[in-house]
Amino acid sequence: MVKNFLTTAWRLLLRNKQFTAINILGLAVGLASCLVITGYVLHELSFENGHANKDRIYRTNGRTLAGGGSIYNAAVVAPLGPAAKETIPEVEHAVRIAGKYDVALSVDGAMFAEKRIYFTEPEAFDVFTFPLVRGNARTALEAPFSLVIDEGLARTYFGNVDPVGRTVRVKFGTPYDFQVTGVMKALPTNTVLHVRMLASFSSLEKLTGDQLALNLNAWRAFGLYYTFLELRPGADPRAVEAKIAALIKTPLGEDAEKVTYSLQPLKDIYLQAPKIHISNDFTYSGSPTRILIFATIAFLILLLAGINFVNLSLAKVSQRLKDVGIRKTCGAARRNLMAQFLTESLLLSSAAMAVGLLLFQVFKLPIDAFLGQTLSFGRLDNPALLAVVGGLVVAVGVLAGSYPGLVLARYPAQAILKSGGPLVSFKSTLRRILVIFQFFIAIALTACTLGVVAQVRFAETRDPGFNKSGLLALKAQEAADAPKMKLLQSELLARTGVVDAALISSVPAGQNRWMTNMKPADKQDEKERLVQLVAADAHFVPAFGIKVIQGRNFEAGRGADKAAILLNETAAKSFGLQNPVGSRFIVGQTTMEVVGVVRDFNTNSIHSPIYPVAILPAFYDLPTLCLRIRPGKGSETIGQIRAVWNEIFPTRPFSSESVEDIVDRAYDNEKKLAGLMFAFCGLAVLVAALGIFGLAAFIGEQRTKEIGVRKVLGATVSQIVTLMTKSFARWVLAANVLAWPVAYFALNKWLQSFAFRTPIGPWPFLISGLLTLAIATLTVSYQAIKAALSDPVNSLRYE
Numbered sequence: 001m002v003k004n005f006l007t008t009a010w011r012l013l014l015r016n017k018q019f020t021a022i023n024i025l026g027l028a029v030g031l032a033s034c035l036v037i038t039g040y041v042l043h044e045l046s047f048e049n050g051h052a053n054k055d056r057i058y059r060t061n062g063r064t065l066a067g068g069g070s071i072y073n074a075a076v077v078a079p080l081g082p083a084a085k086e087t088i089p090e091v092e093h094a095v096r097i098a099g100k101y102d103v104a105l106s107v108d109g110a111m112f113a114e115k116r117i118y119f120t121e122p123e124a125f126d127v128f129t130f131p132l133v134r135g136n137a138r139t140a141l142e143a144p145f146s147l148v149i150d151e152g153l154a155r156t157y158f159g160n161v162d163p164v165g166r167t168v169r170v171k172f173g174t175p176y177d178f179q180v181t182g183v184m185k186a187l188p189t190n191t192v193l194h195v196r197m198l199a200s201f202s203s204l205e206k207l208t209g210d211q212l213a214l215n216l217n218a219w220r221a222f223g224l225y226y227t228f229l230e231l232r233p234g235a236d237p238r239a240v241e242a243k244i245a246a247l248i249k250t251p252l253g254e255d256a257e258k259v260t261y262s263l264q265p266l267k268d269i270y271l272q273a274p275k276i277h278i279s280n281d282f283t284y285s286g287s288p289t290r291i292l293i294f295a296t297i298a299f300l301i302l303l304l305a306g307i308n309f310v311n312l313s314l315a316k317v318s319q320r321l322k323d324v325g326i327r328k329t330c331g332a333a334r335r336n337l338m339a340q341f342l343t344e345s346l347l348l349s350s351a352a353m354a355v356g357l358l359l360f361q362v363f364k365l366p367i368d369a370f371l372g373q374t375l376s377f378g379r380l381d382n383p384a385l386l387a388v389v390g391g392l393v394v395a396v397g398v399l400a401g402s403y404p405g406l407v408l409a410r411y412p413a414q415a416i417l418k419s420g421g422p423l424v425s426f427k428s429t430l431r432r433i434l435v436i437f438q439f440f441i442a443i444a445l446t447a448c449t450l451g452v453v454a455q456v457r458f459a460e461t462r463d464p465g466f467n468k469s470g471l472l473a474l475k476a477q478e479a480a481d482a483p484k485m486k487l488l489q490s491e492l493l494a495r496t497g498v499v500d501a502a503l504i505s506s507v508p509a510g511q512n513r514w515m516t517n518m519k520p521a522d523k524q525d526e527k528e529r530l531v532q533l534v535a536a537d538a539h540f541v542p543a544f545g546i547k548v549i550q551g552r553n554f555e556a557g558r559g560a561d562k563a564a565i566l567l568n569e570t571a572a573k574s575f576g577l578q579n580p581v582g583s584r585f586i587v588g589q590t591t592m593e594v595v596g597v598v599r600d601f602n603t604n605s606i607h608s609p610i611y612p613v614a615i616l617p618a619f620y621d622l623p624t625l626c627l628r629i630r631p632g633k634g635s636e637t638i639g640q641i642r643a644v645w646n647e648i649f650p651t652r653p654f655s656s657e658s659v660e661d662i663v664d665r666a667y668d669n670e671k672k673l674a675g676l677m678f679a680f681c682g683l684a685v686l687v688a689a690l691g692i693f694g695l696a697a698f699i700g701e702q703r704t705k706e707i708g709v710r711k712v713l714g715a716t717v718s719q720i721v722t723l724m725t726k727s728f729a730r731w732v733l734a735a736n737v738l739a740w741p742v743a744y745f746a747l748n749k750w751l752q753s754f755a756f757r758t759p760i761g762p763w764p765f766l767i768s769g770l771l772t773l774a775i776a777t778l779t780v781s782y783q784a785i786k787a788a789l790s791d792p793v794n795s796l797r798y799e
Contacts, residue, residue, distance in 0.1 A: 020348070023309055026690040027352030030305025031392055032359035033683050036367060037298035038388055044286050046190045047270040051129045053230060056092075058237055058263035060084075060227040060244070061278060065258040071515045071530070073223055075280040076261070078216045079251070080244070081227040088243045090235035093123045096201060097226040098212050102475070104652065105170045107157045113653070114153075114197060117170070119212070121201040127230045128193065134164050135182025146200040147178040150186045153196055170199075172207055192270050192282040219251040223280045229263065237263040279515075289750065290673055297677070300441045301684050306396055307438045308691030309348075346397035353393045371672060432731065435692070439735030439772055440742075442688045446768035447743035448750075449681040451760060452674045455751060458758035459667045465601025466508070467545035471659035472627045472638070473507055474645070481649060482621035488648050489539075489625055496640035497633050502539035503622040508603040509663040518614060520575065521584040521591050529574055532603055532611040533587070537618045541566070541598060543628045551581035551596030554617050561617055564595040571612035572597050587614060605666035606756035626659060689775050692728065696780040717785065725780045732776050736769040743768070 048054045060080060062073040078096065085094035098119045105112050124130065125137035132140065133151065140148050147168055154163045163180045170176055178199060187195060204212050215221035231240060241263055249256045264272070271286045476482045489501045505514065514535075517528040538554040538561075540546070549569070554561045565587065572580045583594045592614075600610045629637050638656070645654045710720060744760060751757040 022690050022693065023348055024352045024355060026308045026687050027305045027349060027396065028355035028359055029683055029690075030301050030308075030687050031353055031356035031396070032363055033680055034298045034302045034392065035356065035360045035388065036363045037294045037301075037680070039364065040367070040371070041291055041295050041298070043190055044271070044291050047286070048191055048267045050188060050191060051266065053127065053129075054267050055265075056231050056233065056235075057127060057266040058229050058231065058240075059266060059269060060229060061262050061264050062222055063260045063262065064222065072278040073280055074278050074282070075223045075226050077219050077221055078225045079219055080248075080261070081225070081229070083247055084227075084229060084240075084244060087247055088240055090231050090240050090243075091229050092232045093127050093230040095121050095124050095127045095228045095230075097124070097228070098201070098204065098224060099226075100172065100212075103170060103172075105168055107166075107168055110157075111651075111653075112157070116194075117197045117199055118195055119199045119201050119204055124198065127228060130187070130195065130198075131185045132182045133185055134162070137182070140182035141198060141200040142202070143179075143181075144200055144202045144206050145176060145178045146181045146203070148182040148184055148198040149180060150184050150196045152186050154180075154183045174207075176203070176207070178203070192285075194282075219248070220255075228266070237265075287669065289753065290669070293673070293750070294676070294680075297445065297680050297684075300445060301680065301687060302392070302396070304438055304441055304684055304687045304691070306399060307434050308687060309345075309396070311434050311438075311691055342398065346393070349393050349397035352396075353389060357389065367676070370675060435728070435731045436735050436738070438688050438691060439732050439776070440739045442685050443732075443735055443739035443768045443772050444743040444746070445677075445681045445684050446771060447739065447764045448747050449674070449677040450764035450767055451743070451747040452670070452677055452750070454758050454764065455754065456667060456670045456674045458756075459606055459670065459754075460664055462606065462756065464508070464663065465546065465599060468660045468663050470629050470631060471544070472629055472641075472656050473659050473662060474625045474627065474641075474656050476623040481652065482623045484648055485622065485625050488644065491644050491648065492625075492627065492641060495644060497630055497637040498627045498641065499630050500539055500543040500628040502543035502626045503537045503618055504540055504624050504626060505533075505535040505622055506624055507626065507659055507662045508534070508601065509605065509659075509666050515611075516588050518571075518585050518587050518612075521586050529612060531571055531587075531614045534603060534613060534615045535618055535620070535622060536615055537622070540615070540626075543626060544601075546601055547599040548596050549599055550579065551594070553596055561595065562619070563590070563592050564617060565592040566596045566598055566615040567594055568598055568610070568613040568615075569600045570610050571614060574612045585614075587616070592616070602756075605663075606754055607666075609755040685772070685775060688772075689779050692776055692779045693782075696724070696728070696782075721781055721785055725777055728776050728780045729773065732769075732773045735772075736765075740765045740769075 048057075051057065059074065060076055062076040064071045064073070081094035081096045085091050100117050100119070101115060103114045103117050105114065120141065122138065122141045124141065125132070130137075130148075132148070135148065140146060149157070149163065149168075157163065157168065158166060163183060166180050168178045168180060170178055184198075187193070204216065212224060215224055229240070231237065241261060244261045245256075248259060248261070252259060269282065271288050271291075474485075474488070476485055485503060489503060492498045493501050514533045515530055516533055518531045519528040534540075538556040541548060541553045548566075551566075553566070554564060565585065567580055575583075577583060580594045580597060585592055585594065598615070602610060603613055604611075627641065641656070642654045645652075710723075743765065747760055747764070751760070
């Protein structure tokens, strides 16, 4: 019986080659898109799964009350970890991690540069799963100047030679020789701990004059050390938080009331940390909203492919009526008819999945490159992939194939063989509903995609309050280079075509928040307010084209300006000052005088509002130098800058970056979201168009005699085309009415994450509606013209 079902199904699929090809291609694209998005979603949800004890590992986050607000910090004070382990019984292990960034190092005279090196304690191998392939995990990070590197770095630095025992010279101002004591496996991309190089924590005490070393015993130096606690099985993290609150009362005294610590599960850091706008967080963060968006898109594309299948199956029902009627007359049971239709459906979905898997491998490579990470969900021997593949084949096959079998099997043979009747009417109504729903999905996806693209474009083109074009940023590659940046500035202004050069603490972009308390010096009873600080020299305001609206800018060489500050408009308004020039404020612990007010400018990305900002004169060696380049002289001037850089920093490779690129990088996640949505929206429209193409072909086939009669009676080709396309046009218009409110709601919800956002105008909806109407009309018109141009003699002989 099974062999008979398979043979019959195979013959029917071969007999209707166009139907088979359209169904397989539509399902394959839908399934491949669903697999790719499923891989992305599973990758995002799998962060930290590689750590065996992930459910018991927590990061200690700090929260400081200041100026009526709160400052959240992912990096906390150095003594907290050891004190928690010593005094809190629930804490099994405590591990501190401190990072050094943009590190220069050398191996046997060969120079290298690494983005980061993490100092950590030997317990790191007990808490985290960092598998060593060489070395002893218990002793690898005990001695000062011990170093563990991953397999990739081992090959880069030492080739095929065993690196254990070899020396790596690392420069932290002064060069230090580190001995390689272990090699660990390269970590996957689904972790916020992108660790390639671990140094022993005890090395910090040996670093002369280093900021990290100077604050090892400081209970008030936030923002330096990540502290992870591994709790004992069954321990309550809330109880541990309460004990930490009691612990800090002694070292902090009265200030303990302003500081609280919370435990954040390791597995939540990637997705949850961005919600609380935490400072000094790891570079990598995800978005639950983005996961929801792509999961919805995957479901909708798969639903589109399923609707295509059902629609085309319904269109073919009329050609199966006699077959089913005769089978029932000859005694075929309902279960036999169901089995036949399900066999055909499963055979078709299996073939589509085979093609879909090939497309999946094709889609995955460019998406990995686009995202900048390798999705672990992709190998054909992956049990999760095989489970998803099998589940999709069965789900699509059963759901899409059961309807024709259920409908045809429940009617008596007499009703099936009778022309017209309730069966044909019900089939036509359902087909109309499915087509409307199909276009509803395509229009809503297209409108949302265009809205996301509009917001990304808005973020890139919006005036941030300063002139970001024509600015070049040079950064001190390590802390010891910062004192020489002032010399570099003066040399560049004197010897090159640089128009202006400003030293600043950091480029105003991304989420670079440096927050502190500020209150009027002459109003001690007034509450403190939280302000964002920017440290800069006198060149900052003119070089960035920031407008001074009251008072003046800093003046280079003016001694009194060492205690001067500039406020932005928001800061002046927050203190209720019409003319703040001359006002004195206590910033942190220092009294400063306001000498000017500048127009508001974005110190962070447009995800955040404009904070009250105080610009301080450079009171320490600033690490970033921003250069204003004369238009049209870029290449020539950069060559001059490179020559001066090489004189001052002969051992540092020259590196520069456009400030415009740095600012725009804050919207990389939105750009990736827009790019992926655009691609998958195109695939959704393609799947919908394939379905309409196949449906139009079968409708034209069903109306072959009608078209022949109309042509004999004098109907023109345009009249026949209009007749066949107007019903589809009505369906598209109905889908627009339903899709636009849903798309508006979804787009408005997503835009709430931006403090500055583009207004939702009519264009995304009009364009999506017109685009889908044009695609549907062109698709149907092709089939209509083909039918209208056929010989009426052959049409009248049809069937």
